[in-house]
Amino acid sequence: MADDGGWDRRSLLRGAAVVAGAAATTPLLGKAATAQGRGSDADALFKAGKFEQAGRAYEEILKTDPKNLHAARRRGYVGLLSNQFPVAEKYLKMALQLDPADRDTNYYLADCYIRQDKFPLSAPHWQAIGEEAYAKWFAAVRGEAYQIHGDIAQMPFLQMDPMPLVEASVNGGPPKRFTFYTGAPNLGMRASVAKEAGLSPVSSQKIDFENGAVWAHYGILDSFKLGGIELRNVPVGWSSTESGEDVDTDSDGMIGTWVFYHLLTTFDYAGRSLILRRRTAEMARKARAAAIQAGAKPLPLWLAREQYVHSTGSIAGSGSRVVGVNLGGRGESAAVLRGETAERLRIRTDYDRPIGTFAQSHPAVTYPCYPTEIRLGEAVAKEVYCETHPNGALDPFGFDVPGAFFHCFHKPYNITLDFTDMHLYIARGKMQQ
Structure with missing residues (x-):
């Protein structure tokens, strides 16, 4: 995956370009073989976004063809789309038994464990698809990740354009200006902010970025505070140039979807504020x-x-x-x-x-x-x-x-x-x- 341009976290180090998240997304995984016969109907339903119907169709296939890798993997993916973790795990584990080296299945299982904060369980699956940096990062998470302290926070936008900014504190330090974007995965920050917070990487990798290359570093942050809510033990990333300088200075960091799905989040554009509540x-x-x-x-x-x-x-x-x-x-x-x-x-x-x-x-x-x-x-x-x-x-x-x-x-x-x-x-x- 390092060579096909498909790992979105790599192209979102700054998270600034609109099209980075949606316009030209390269498929993250290889094209899976299409199930035959009734499977073509299930695939058509899935492709059209009729996920519940597609899920039932894949289950029917598996009743008569329990060794159908595509149907098992796709049924697990349908469950994952809706955060139905027991269903997703059931069918993805079934697919993994059919082919332990299957790239797509390992990716979906890794994602499934991440969403449940079972980071160490995701590590072997990242390793199976050659993502050593991610595997080391998540294997290093100890104890309960994303510990939530506080019940509600309402942060006014410091600005709306060209991108919204809110204040946040990193490891108890002075307020920093963070943007947010659901096209980005984890919490990220500038290299200088990570250094100020005393962060050390547990894994790093050199990646292509626009017309050059940068280093992506991954670590574990003790504390991230947004108004009345504090998150502790948070996986975090930062990027730097070859010389260790910041890649981007438009903001001090970016809050991605992984933070937001741990909370009940309202993006109050009309009220110019970000509202976070305990789930x-x-x-x-x-x-x-x-x-x-x-x-x-x-x-x-x-x-x-x-x-x-x-x-x-x-x-x-x-x-x-x-x-x-x-x-x-x-x-x-x-x-x-x-x-x-x-x-x-x-x-x-x-x-x-x-x-x-x-x-x-x-x-x-x-x-x-x-x-x-x-x-x-x-x-x-x-x-x-x-x-x-x-x-x-x-x-x-x-x-x-x-x-x-x-x-x-x-x-x-x-x-x-x-x-x-x-x-x-x-x-x-x-x-x-």
């Missing part, structure tokens, strides 16, 4: 009630490949489809459309004005486009500026994702991610607590 039944009930009172309906929430948030939405009358939902980050476009989506939906596109950028640490070209409407639940933007990436894979996660929604789309709304019941709520205006 309890009572907190979830209050958040749901507030969202529904504000007019939000519960949307499905899926998490793919370590960090990527998905729900259902539509683009230019496409009908309900699985779409990416990227919160935080930076960029001027409200959405990025993948592959032939813009052409197929006859979306007005300005091919005379190509935009040179980087995606997955490699040069990429996008074009301005203007869909008549993009929609996420009841949240709508009409004739808004977007970008299309014709060479971006439509199915980087194994299922079709015609586009992803970004920073600018969310500004009139507040968005809550409930990783307990796996629902997303989006409502216009400031979050009412």
Whole structure:
């Protein structure tokens, strides 16, 4: 995986470019062989984002063909998308027994254990796919990771553009300016911040980044405090140039999805604040009630490949489809459309004005486009500026994702991610607590 450009954590060391998270995602894993016969129907359902139906179809295949590696692995992946960990483990372990060296199965199991904070259990699976740095990192986690102290925190945005910033404290030090982005996985920080906090890497690797190379370092942070909530024993990463200097100085660090799925998180764009709450039944009930009172309906929430948030939405009358939902980050476009989506939906596109950028640490070209409407639940933007990436894979996660929604789309709304019941709520205006 080090050579195919597919490891998203490597291209998100800065997390600045909009297309890094969605527009040109290279498939993380190799293309799996398609199941035959009834399996083709199951695969079609999966590709179309009908995950519950696909899961049942794969189970039917396994009843008559219990040695079908593809069906077992894919059924486990379906469970993982919805954080159904017992189901995911059951079928992924079944697939691993059929082929202990299978790359995809080992990756999914590693991800499954990470989401449950069973970091040492993930290490052998990272090692099995040649990710030695990740294996050493997670094997070094001792005790309970992501220990939560406090019940609620509300951090005002220090700025909205070009990317939102909030204050956080690292190992009890002075306030630092952190951005956030759900296109990034773990908590990350500048090399100078890590040095100031007394961090030492437990593993490191040299990786390609844009037109050069940088060092990615991984360690364990004692304390990360966001307002009234403190997280302890947190896996953290930082990057440096060959000479040890900071790779980027736009912020002091980035908060990724791994932090947010440990909490009940509201990205209150309209109220210009980040709201974090302990994940309890009572907190979830209050958040749901507030969202529904504000007019939000519960949307499905899926998490793919370590960090990527998905729900259902539509683009230019496409009908309900699985779409990416990227919160935080930076960029001027409200959405990025993948592959032939813009052409197929006859979306007005300005091919005379190509935009040179980087995606997955490699040069990429996008074009301005203007869909008549993009929609996420009841949240709508009409004739808004977007970008299309014709060479971006439509199915980087194994299922079709015609586009992803970004920073600018969310500004009139507040968005809550409930990783307990796996629902997303989006409502216009400031979050009412």
